[in-house]
Amino acid sequence: MAVSLTVNGATRSVPAEPDTPLLYVLRNDLELNGAKFGCGLAQCGACTVLVNGQAMRSCVTPIDALAGAEVVTLEGLGTAEKPHPLQHAFIAEQAAQCGYCISGMIMTAKALLDRNPRPSERDVREALAANLCRCGTHNRIVRAILRAANEIGRT
Numbered sequence: 001m002a003v004s005l006t007v008n009g010a011t012r013s014v015p016a017e018p019d020t021p022l023l024y025v026l027r028n029d030l031e032l033n034g035a036k037f038g039c040g041l042a043q044c045g046a047c048t049v050l051v052n053g054q055a056m057r058s059c060v061t062p063i064d065a066l067a068g069a070e071v072v073t074l075e076g077l078g079t080a081e082k083p084h085p086l087q088h089a090f091i092a093e094q095a096a097q098c099g100y101c102i103s104g105m106i107m108t109a110k111a112l113l114d115r116n117p118r119p120s121e122r123d124v125r126e127a128l129a130a131n132l133c134r135c136g137t138h139n140r141i142v143r144a145i146l147r148a149a150n151e152i153g154r155t
């Protein structure tokens with residue numbers, strides 16, 4: 001059957017069963033490969049996207065729960081020519097090693113900055129505590145998020 005959902009501002013119709021995880025639809029049907037499959041069990045955060053502005057783990061979110069919802073993925077934040085301040089800050093701070101966790105980190109950080117534009121370092125660490133990075137890039141990631149908050153605050 002076909003399921004309709006709104007991703008990055010566009011309504012998309014995909015042939016999928018209602019219990020299909022959003023992550024599979026994003027990657028396999030819509031060719032949006034920012035969100036990653038890490039654990040598939042809501043344990044690592046690599047698949048995090050925004051649903052109605054909230055950070056959600058797309059690996060355990062069935063698409064039939066998304067009727068009328070606005071989904072935003074990493075691809076919806078900015079472009080190579082005009083990156084979002086978070087994307088710019090992650091590049092400026094070189095806040096990645098393998099990069100596998102970074103989409104989920106940025107989307108979780110986006111949700112944080114939307115509800116708390118001036119987070120402390122502690123706020124950032126708490127918000128990101130459940131996002132795993134096996135490369136140990138956490139300190140650079142925290143610096144990048146604080147840098148992005150400063151940049152957004154100046155504009």
Ligand code: FES
Pocket residue numbers: 036037038039040041042043044045046047048057058059060
């Ligand atoms: S792949 Fe979704 S939380 Fe790990």
Ligand code: FES
Pocket residue numbers: 096097098099100101102132133134135136137
């Ligand atoms: S940069 Fe490799 S898992 Fe985070």
